[in-house]
Amino acid sequence: MNDPNGLVYFEGEYHLFYQYHPHDTVWGPMHWGHAISTDLCHWEHLPIALAPDAQGACFSGSAIVDEYDVTGLFNGQPGLLAFYTCHRVLSDDPEDYEQSQCLAYSRDKGRTWHQYANNPVLPASGFKDFRDPKVFWHAATQRWVMALACGQEIHFYTSDNLLDWQFASAFGEGHGAHTQHPWECPDLFELPVEDAKNGQVASRWVLIVGIGATPDNAFGSFTQYFVGEFDGQHFTNDHSPDDVMMMDEGRDFYAVQSWSNTPGRRLVVAWLNNWQYANHAPEAGWRGMMSLPRELTLRATSSGIQLCQRIASECHEALTAVPHTIPPQAMLGVGQYSVLTSLPSVSRGLLELTLAAGSRVALSLQQGDHQQLTLEAGEEDVALRYTRNGVNGQVAFDDHFACDHAAGSVDGLRVTVEWWCDHGSLEILVNGDTQQRAISQVSFISLTTGSIDARVLEGSAGLLGGSVVSSKGA
Ligand code: FRU
Numbered sequence: 001m002n003d004p005n006g007l008v009y010f011e012g013e014y015h016l017f018y019q020y021h022p023h024d025t026v027w028g029p030m031h032w033g034h035a036i037s038t039d040l041c042h043w044e045h046l047p048i049a050l051a052p053d054a055q056g057a058c059f060s061g062s063a064i065v066d067e068y069d070v071t072g073l074f075n076g077q078p079g080l081l082a083f084y085t086c087h088r089v090l091s092d093d094p095e096d097y098e099q100s101q102c103l104a105y106s107r108d109k110g111r112t113w114h115q116y117a118n119n120p121v122l123p124a125s126g127f128k129d130f131r132d133p134k135v136f137w138h139a140a141t142q143r144w145v146m147a148l149a150c151g152q153e154i155h156f157y158t159s160d161n162l163l164d165w166q167f168a169s170a171f172g173e174g175h176g177a178h179t180q181h182p183w184e185c186p187d188l189f190e191l192p193v194e195d196a197k198n199g200q201v202a203s204r205w206v207l208i209v210g211i212g213a214t215p216d217n218a219f220g221s222f223t224q225y226f227v228g229e230f231d232g233q234h235f236t237n238d239h240s241p242d243d244v245m246m247m248d249e250g251r252d253f254y255a256v257q258s259w260s261n262t263p264g265r266r267l268v269v270a271w272l273n274n275w276q277y278a279n280h281a282p283e284a285g286w287r288g289m290m291s292l293p294r295e296l297t298l299r300a301t302s303s304g305i306q307l308c309q310r311i312a313s314e315c316h317e318a319l320t321a322v323p324h325t326i327p328p329q330a331m332l333g334v335g336q337y338s339v340l341t342s343l344p345s346v347s348r349g350l351l352e353l354t355l356a357a358g359s360r361v362a363l364s365l366q367q368g369d370h371q372q373l374t375l376e377a378g379e380e381d382v383a384l385r386y387t388r389n390g391v392n393g394q395v396a397f398d399d400h401f402a403c404d405h406a407a408g409s410v411d412g413l414r415v416t417v418e419w420w421c422d423h424g425s426l427e428i429l430v431n432g433d434t435q436q437r438a439i440s441q442v443s444f445i446s447l448t449t450g451s452i453d454a455r456v457l458e459g460s461a462g463l464l465g466g467s468v469v470s471s472k473g474a
Helices: 313-318
Strands: 004-010 013-020 031-037 044-050 057-066 079-089 097-106 130-138 143-150 153-159 166-171 183-194 203-211 222-230 235-237 254-258 267-271 294-301 304-311 323-326 329-331 335-344 347-355 360-364 371-377 381-388 403-411 414-422 425-430 437-442 449-458 461-470
Touching (some): 004 079, 004 267, 013 057, 031 057, 044 097, 079 130, 130 183, 143 203, 153 183, 166 235, 203 294, 222 254, 304 313, 304 425, 323 335, 329 335, 335 347, 335 461, 347 360, 371 425, 403 437
Parallel strands (some): 004 057, 057 130, 183 294
Antiparallel strands (some): 013 031, 079 097, 143 153, 153 166, 183 203, 203 222, 222 235, 254 267, 267 294, 294 304, 329 461, 335 449, 347 414, 347 461, 360 371, 360 449, 381 403, 414 425
16 A cells, blocks of 8 residues: 545444555555444544546545535435546656646445546646645635646645636745655645644644655655645735745654544554655555644744644543553763663553753654654754664665664653654654654564663763553453
């Protein structure tokens, strides 16, 4: 699998469709796979929802509830609509293709899908890369909006009936990160600003944009976001055009999409992988997985309004068993400190540390020093570095897999590290309650147990304590 697609909540069920090649473990003619959940944690596989037809393969897109049957496809009842990109190869050369936007509908809670007879709803344009429609209702202008990736820009279209679409505006030139790769997988939504004080804005719009892997970019594919205003037609960036804000500083967090129809909450999920090695990383009869679902808000920080992410509360509730307490300890000088000798592979945990100015502390969070977070304290802030090594030499499949990179910084010398560890993945949230950094990486190696060690490389630190919860045989 690759991208999450068509995320929508409808009649008590979260739907998660995804880019899927059913006949191989490498990317190929794309279908939409399908799973549903009532609690965002336990998922049930359903049959393939969309398969390639005469229009082409089914690339990424989104889903919404047509509550009042504005399309006329549902006999006056509410129904589900999926907007997706048809990718059609025009000759023997796979690079000779065109992309258009198509519609599919379901009258039975997503169990069966029909491709709309008058597809495409938005024909191929002058842009070769013209894909990944994200459709949502814009209440202030009482219209539907489609955000679409076109070359290295996001284009906005509007519609009254979800079938006819008019171009509104383009955003992107001169803003944020650009590589040789087209922009992909946009999402756009309004979010409250947490703890907004008098005189501050209470909400802003967030535009999420993916950038694929190209040889000119060692990081591979990554997700950036913009904070600004959207008036139903145009997006205006609040930040300086040169600012690049990463949604997650890890190597494996791509094609982020939010669920539609979850009033009061903005939940997202991402593909935990990187196009740099996705097609040749170790596999075990399957390849590719999703991140845990995250809930988003915004927060005013010293560098402007930024995203704040929390793992969805349903996942906290699902991991309920066997709590361990991590006692406080002083780490008074250079050396190795054992924090927890046996870390279950399926667990979440929290550590709180204070660093003396100028100290450096490396935390190993999975087997040995396989995945390591280094905290480098300045006078008033802590810079984060992330290192991923191999276990038993299992990194040879790609030169880019082992990595060591800066992962942002947080204000103050007191740091909270929250981690969610699965057999082959690790999602870390640093300073979840204030100014947050997220780092997500996969290992492709089935880990059964690990440990947490803190190595003081320079200076001293205090571990204020923490806790780990491991799941009951999950
Ligand atoms: C992003 C992406 C999308 C495209 C899909 C094809 O990972 O390249 O732009 O729709 O994957 O599988």
